[in-house]
Amino acid sequence: MNPPVLDISGLSIRFSGRTDPVLALREVGLSVQAGEIVGIVGESGSGKSTLALAVMRLLATGASVTAGSVRFEGKDILALPEADMRKLRGAGMAMVFQDPMTALNPVLPIGTQMMDVLFRDPALSRADKRARAVAALKRVGLPDAEQQLGRYLFQFSGGMRQRIAIAMALLQRPRLLIADEITTALDVTLEAQILDLLRDLRDEIGCSILFISHNLGAIAAICDRTVVLYAGEVIEAGPTAKILGAARHPYTKALLACDPSRIEIPTRNLPVIPGEVPDLSAPPKGCIFAARCPAALSRCVTHRPVKSLVGRDHSVRCHLIEGAAE
Ligand SMILES: Nc1ncnc2c1ncn2[C@@H]1O[C@H](COP(=O)(O)OP(=O)(O)OP(=O)(O)O)[C@@H](O)[C@H]1O
Numbered sequence: 001m002n003p004p005v006l007d008i009s010g011l012s013i014r015f016s017g018r019t020d021p022v023l024a025l026r027e028v029g030l031s032v033q034a035g036e037i038v039g040i041v042g043e044s045g046s047g048k049s050t051l052a053l054a055v056m057r058l059l060a061t062g063a064s065v066t067a068g069s070v071r072f073e074g075k076d077i078l079a080l081p082e083a084d085m086r087k088l089r090g091a092g093m094a095m096v097f098q099d100p101m102t103a104l105n106p107v108l109p110i111g112t113q114m115m116d117v118l119f120r121d122p123a124l125s126r127a128d129k130r131a132r133a134v135a136a137l138k139r140v141g142l143p144d145a146e147q148q149l150g151r152y153l154f155q156f157s158g159g160m161r162q163r164i165a166i167a168m169a170l171l172q173r174p175r176l177l178i179a180d181e182i183t184t185a186l187d188v189t190l191e192a193q194i195l196d197l198l199r200d201l202r203d204e205i206g207c208s209i210l211f212i213s214h215n216l217g218a219i220a221a222i223c224d225r226t227v228v229l230y231a232g233e234v235i236e237a238g239p240t241a242k243i244l245g246a247a248r249h250p251y252t253k254a255l256l257a258c259d260p261s262r263i264e265i266p267t268r269n270l271p272v273i274p275g276e277v278p279d280l281s282a283p284p285k286g287c288i289f290a291a292r293c294p295a296a297l298s299r300c301v302t303h304r305p306v307k308s309l310v311g312r313d314h315s316v317r318c319h320l321i322e323g324a325a326e
């Protein structure tokens with residue numbers, strides 16, 4: 001059997017700087033199979049972007065991997081020389097960010113940027129590169145693609161910018177696309193269009209997608225499996241239908257209770273999870289959610305729960321859950 005496209009195991013990441021070190025990710029594990037769309041959901045600060053940037057090996061200076069591994073198609077990418085990593089970025093794995101204006105170059109025409117992406121392929125003539133750029137823009141639904149090559153990003157609307165960013169990421173047909181909150185700034189109609197586009201592209205190209213969002217509706221729409229991150233730890237993971245329809249962890253349940261799309265009476269005040277995310281410079285030694293958990297037991301404060309399997313491919317980290325320890 002082929003190895004997963006992405007296999008993260010026991011990954012811990014620390015940020016050190018002028019303040020106390022922040023333990024942003026602790027013993028995170030997840031895998032993405034070929035052609036699969038895996039969602040990562042969690043509140044702000046839970047470590048979603050840190051995880052994505054670690055996979056691309058684009059973490060800020062001051063970040064260090066203190067434990068664990070990241071394997072891409074079986075290869076330990078944390079051990080790869082930077083030159084090999086550069087080759088992998090783009091053709092192997094590509095990332096799209098929330099704000100294309102900061103991720104792409106605002107002072108170069110989009111066509112120039114797209115042809116630059118293909119510069120490494122000596123077999124392609126300039127005309128071929130141009131044709132590829134036009135085809136990619138057409139594929140993501142940009143009207144009059146040929147005429148758009150000379151325009152700049154600021155001349156497009158938010159939804160069109162995100163389509164251009166996706167076209168650019170897909171030019172080299174990567175095996176893994178990482179999408180970090182790419183629909184967060186869009187209204188619901190544009191969001192639905194971008195989600196449809198991602199799903200169609202996955203079907204056409206066969207790439208895997210790591211889809212990061214704090215929006216459970218978006219996760220529900222396209223993810224085969226979902227991983228719930230809380231304060232840098234995976235607290236529940238499983239098939240999306242199970243996570244959204246039969247959640248077992250108190251944090252996942254609280255997140256679902258706060259989801260605006262699930263609240264039946266629109267005038268009702270939105271519930272919020274009481275309390276705050278723990279200080280990640282000194283994470284608690286027991287359960288990471290203990291301070292906010294309505295069901296906490298005394299051992300939750302003193303002992304960290306183990307990861308238990310509660311169904312096929314469904315795991316939970318909570319003392320209340322009886323399952324097969326992993
Ligand atoms: N460059 C950095 N230096 C220091 N700490 C950082 C840095 N980047 C992130 N962190 C810290 O790491 C933790 C995880 O941040 P991260 O940005 O990964 O969360 P996130 O889930 O992507 O949040 P959001 O939903 O707001 O994008 C936070 O406590 C954050 O303050």
Ligand code: SF4
Pocket residue numbers: 249250251287288289290291293294295296297300305317318319320
């Ligand atoms: S381990 Fe305890 S504190 Fe943590 S989620 Fe379960 S019941 Fe709540």
Ligand SMILES: [Mg+2]
Pocket residue numbers: 048049050181
């Ligand atoms: Mg983020």
